[in-house]
Amino acid sequence: MFTRYTAALAALLLVSAAPFAQAADKPTDPQIAHIAYTAGVLDIEAAKQAIKTSKNKEVVAFAKDMERDHEAVNKQALDLVKKLKVKPEDNATSQALTKAAEEERAKLAKLKGAAFDKAYIENEVAYHKQVNGALETLLIPSASNAELKSLLETGLKIFQGHEQHAEHVAGMLK
């Protein structure tokens, strides 16, 4: 029992820590902007896959909510970097996030029906948890521009809402 929990926890930590573990140094504002924007784009792509694949009303509605919110937040982020004249800078964390999302998308592409719905929603819970953890412990504390920090803080509240929303939908699928 104990071993099983430990193993599960280790696996969870491994999954959730992986993309951000490479950013040992404090990211700069241009890198933070890139990471936040990339995280949004990846969730929009996941949402598009779900809208196309799922037949479940709740799952499709959730995916549409994700697409709408993340597009709105990313538009705000783009407006802000333009205003601040910050050029988002690609970095190891953005690349690791993108790679992980590509793998997840390939995995989901092989699934249909209830199996797809379950895998998509479970990944949405895990993904938001991971991004929220990174926002709280790394990105927000590292941001030096006050407006960028404020946008990230609002983003965190939105994505914490998404995490709870995803957990609710996951509960309905059981």
Add this chain to the structure above:
Amino acid sequence: MKSGALIRLSWLAVLALAAAPAQAATIEVTIDKLVFSPATIEAKVGDTIEWVNRDLIAHTATVKGGWEVMIPPKKSASLTLKTAGAVDYFCRFHPNMKGHVNVAP
């Protein structure tokens, strides 16, 4: 006689005032950065709640098993309260947003 009629009339006026329903009010709740403010409101049946959404994303005010109001980004939406009682509401898109309404009869 004259003064008696006057007294009766004024009594009628008092009764009419007491019987007329209290004027319905509009209570404004602001949504800013995913916070309903004020979080708790006191209302009565017939009052209207108007939610003013200052965020760039859509929200809802949803009572589980009850009413739901959609509040588009940068827009307002309202609801007239029909039943008395205390209800908790939340945003269906962001369940971490919570509000409470006490509706007096």
